[in-house]
Amino acid sequence: MKKQVFHDTQADLSFKPSWMFSRLLIYSVLIVWAFACLFPIYWTITTTFKAAPDVMKGNIVPWWDFTPKWLGLKSLGLSPNTIFVENTVREEFLKRFWNSTIIAVASSAIAVALGSCTAYGLSRFSYRFGFMRNSDISFFFLSQLILPPVVLALPFLVLYKELALLDTRIGLIALYTLTVLPIVIWIMRDQFGSIPVELEEAALVDGLSLWRAFVTIILPIALPGIIAAFIISLVLTWNEYFFAALLTSSHAKTLPVMVASQTGSQGIAWWSMAALSFAAILPLVVIGIILERFIIKGMAAGAVK
């Protein structure tokens, strides 16, 4: 029988109150903050199913202190008994939802396409444009992030009026692309920087052209970064309110503008506002849960060098 060399000392085996205490503290803080993050979402979902008396009494737990009713979804025309009936509110809502989807997806896609090409170019070739070198060009793009939207909003209002682009999806897509482009370039530059140039060198020696090597070799490798950039752009463009409020009126109105325009007019009919708010946050909540690691990857890009 082998002799045991390492023994737990008496101190190791004993109950350690300070360690237990620190565990307890860590978990309680984590749980409190998790509660703070989730409660508003929970509150919105449950309020969707509350009638006026439940709202006034402040009931919180469904089936325990109030019976859920289909009020919120009914006001949007999405409850089981109204879903097959013609409903103007639902049509309005679906139109706004569709607008938001198209605008967010299109502008994110354009920004990712433009941004990845630019980031790739800046990470692989040296450019000279007047006095501007690569670092200056990078700075030129990234500095757009500092530009507050309000500076562009009023000139664009006037310009779009002249160009008949006011209240169109194209107009919003162009502006949203601009607002997320610096972020995409920031993330993608980091991504391409981590791919060794030897890959393209090998591809070029094998006879691929520059653009073919980029599309068939480099882009697939950079896919995680592309997804990260796309999702972060999606989050920012889906939630954008300021430009949409100024530049749209009826045709191209997005979901946040619809939510904002309803807040004042509902009185105690909280269920319909809750349903609307919930519909506005639901897509991103789902995306956030499923694709969380890409979002984290994207936000961490550039933070760690």
Add this chain to the structure above:
Amino acid sequence: MSSPEGDYLHIVMPDQISVRRQQLGRLIIWGSACALFLVVILQSLDQVNFFSIGFENWRPTLYAYLLWAFCLCLGQVILYGEQGKRRLFILPAVLFVVSVVIFPLIFALGIAFSSWNLSSPDGRQFNGLDNVYQMWTDPFYWNAMKNMVYYTLVILLEYIVAFGLALLLNAQIRGRKFFRVVFLMPLMLSPVAVSWMIGKSMLEARFGPISRLARELGWDNPSFFGSPEMARAVIMIMDAWTFIPLMMIMILAGLQAIPKEMHEAAEVDGASPWKKFWEITFPLMLPVSITAILIRIIFKLKLADIIINVTSGGPGGATDSVTSFIFREYRDRSNVGYGTFLAIFYLIIIVIAMTVLIKLSDRWMKPRY
């Protein structure tokens, strides 16, 4: 072979570009430029009623510009071959940014020194420095500026909270992925929805759950947007709630990049946890922290959605940010000229402040080991 700006791809491509091809390239670029120029001239003449062609709007100019931009990109490849293909990587983005930022900014400078009420038929009237005087004596604008300073200073508190949460997430805990997803949630929510969810319903004075809780705790008449200080604090908390995850994730990424050996070495040397934090973790995290704070400041300077939707600047402008103030200035009086001037002034202040901050942070970024 690594240059200061990273590894570059060094390739030499055999390119024989014939004279005819060069001529074709030049023809395309200059031809489309001439077309653009012509359309602009025609439209301008039409605009000043020199003669009428019947343009309804400036769309033709836009199309001509797009054509020129496309031809410029195409021409690069025809004229310069391989070199041109390289330029093609950044040229579209450069053209896009120049046309939607630089051009409108120049245009904005023009509007900024005029009085232009979009709802009145007079149109634009140059009024010199009137907007400057008006701004100088506008107490609400300076009040909004002052609020922005407060809002920006709160970032330090947000940073402390975010750092604490990142440390907890980096500790040995179970269910880290669950907590990470949950902590990320507020960032995904639309500020407009948040302003209803929290600002309008949870903080509602009679029925909101938070007001109820406040009453339970002995605050008789909870009103969260009654006094200026309280309203400002509530806006700050709501904004912090949304954006703390952003800083938290960046700091967490930084924490995970710190090599474990550092902590082990410190432990062997007998450092207390507190000392380990102050002498190892914090100094190593300095560059990441500064990046996170700078990015947070950039986002904070755009703060408007929550304010517009929850308090619309009230009570008495106590919660106004510059952006929300200009938004209302336009909504209420539709004065584009004055609003644009305020925005440009704000931009100048931001650019100066950010330049100073970046310069200063460059100095702090060098961690001292």
